Amino acid sequence: MKTFxxxxxxxxxxxxxxxxxxxxxxxxxxxxxxxxxxxxxxxxYQKAGKYLSxxxxxxTTVEQVMKAFPHKRFKDFxxxxxxxxxxxxxGTGMLEGKxxxxxxxxxxxxxxxxxxxxEWKIDHITVPKAGLTEVDANGWGxxxxxxxxxxxxxxxxxxxxENTQGSKPSQNANLNAEQLVHSSMVSLxxxxxxxxxxxxxxxxxxxxxxxxxxxxxxxxxxxxxxVKINWQDIKDMKPVITNREKEDHGIIKYEGYxxxxxxxxxxxxxxxxxxxxxxxxxxxxxxx
Numbered sequence: 001m002k003t004f005x006x007x008x009x010x011x012x013x014x015x016x017x018x019x020x021x022x023x024x025x026x027x028x029x030x031x032x033x034x035x036x037x038x039x040x041x042x043x044x045y046q047k048a049g050k051y052l053s054x055x056x057x058x059x060t061t062v063e064q065v066m067k068a069f070p071h072k073r074f075k076d077f078x079x080x081x082x083x084x085x086x087x088x089x090x091g092t093g094m095l096e097g098k099x100x101x102x103x104x105x106x107x108x109x110x111x112x113x114x115x116x117x118x119e120w121k122i123d124h125i126t127v128p129k130a131g132l133t134e135v136d137a138n139g140w141g142x143x144x145x146x147x148x149x150x151x152x153x154x155x156x157x158x159x160x161x162e163n164t165q166g167s168k169p170s171q172n173a174n175l176n177a178e179q180l181v182h183s184s185m186v187s188l189x190x191x192x193x194x195x196x197x198x199x200x201x202x203x204x205x206x207x208x209x210x211x212x213x214x215x216x217x218x219x220x221x222x223x224x225x226x227v228k229i230n231w232q233d234i235k236d237m238k239p240v241i242t243n244r245e246k247e248d249h250g251i252i253k254y255e256g257y258x259x260x261x262x263x264x265x266x267x268x269x270x271x272x273x274x275x276x277x278x279x280x281x282x283x284x285x286x287x288x
Contacts, residue, residue, distance in 0.1 A: 029093040029113045032120040034080050037099060040069050041077040053114050053121035068127070076102045080109075083247055091115040092123075181239045181254050181269055184280055189234050192224045205272040205279040227287055229260040239267070251281055263287050 032051050039048035045062055052060075082097035093113040098106040112124040184203070191200040197218045201209070243255040250273040257264040268284035 029087060029095055029111075029120045030080070030082055030085065032113060032122060033082075033095055033111050036122055037069075037074060037077050037080065040071060040074040043071040043075070051122055053116060053123040055114075056121070056123055068125075073101075078102045081106075081245070081247070093120065177241055177244060177252075177254055178239055180271060180278060181241065181256070181267065184269055184271075184283070185239065185258070185267060186235050188221070188283070188285075189231055191218075192221055193231055195222065195225065197221070203280055205274050205281045207272065208279075208281060224285070229263060229265060229287060231260075234258055234260065234265070252278065260287075 036048050036051040039045070039051070045066055048065065049057060049062065052065075078100045080095075080097060080099055082095045084094070084096035086094040091114060093115075095109075095111040095113070097109065099109050100106045107127065110126040111122055112126075113120050114123045115121070187200045187203055191197040195218065197214060201214045201217055204212075237258050237260075239254075239256050239258055241254050241256040243253075245253040245255075247253055247270070251270055253268070253270045255266075255268045257266045264287070266284075266286040266288070268282075269280065270282040271278035272281035
């Protein structure tokens with residue numbers, strides 16, 4: 001893996017079914033990819049096409065997409081785990097990782113994206129032989145973009161840095177998963193209620209700060225102030241962690257929910273080991 005770019009701050013709010021979501025733990029490119037697969041999970045290939053680039057749709061029919069990503073398989077879609085992410089200054093991006101299913105299986109995938117009218121669109125999808133048959137540029141998308149020029153992405157930590165981080169105990173390593181998630185959630189909830197994101201922003205990792213400004217953070221989460229749940233009670237609640245996962249570069253991921261009323265508050269936090277402690281690398285909040 002040459003480089004990686006972790007999920008940036010993105011606002012994603014769905015009013016149908018009372019869904020409000022904000023994603024940041026991989027840039028908007030990750031949200032585009034997941035929305036594509038969620039549409040297929042719902043057997044809505046027309047909606048899935050909204051996340052495809054003009055070139056993709058010009059070279060690939062709906063029937064080909066349905067054959068490559070059949071609803072029979074993707075009805076059990078359980079989210080994506082991308083361990084390699086890039087956003088380039090020329091308006092291209094790349095995701096590489098796994099598409100997960102509820103039966104515990106997964107499919108490796110590489111997705112190239114382009115920006116069209118200020119929106120990220122999938123331009124090419126490659127599935128290794130472990131899943132479907134490996135495809136070429138004329139298979140399920142347009143030709144791959146030249147991503148070697150004008151890059152604006154983070155460099156993968158060197159082995160030396162990784163070893164240093166691995167041998168250096170985290171100051172908050174004694175915190176269990178529940179405490180780590182809860183302290184981050186309380187900080188975020190306080191920011192949402194007060195509209196002051198300074199403390200929360202200061203608790204995030206350097207890669208996050210290098211990608212997302214304080215103003216963008218505030219703008220993205222501000223709509224949650226209008227979501228009617230018992231925010232004030234969260235500080236006295238315990239998170240219910242439903243999934244734990246270790247990713248590359250020492251990143252740890254926790255998924256779960258708080259039993260808020262009238263709707264549960266779902267979360268997906270990722271933490272990055274930095275300067276001897278775990279700091280927020282990304283998060284997903286959803287009320288549905």
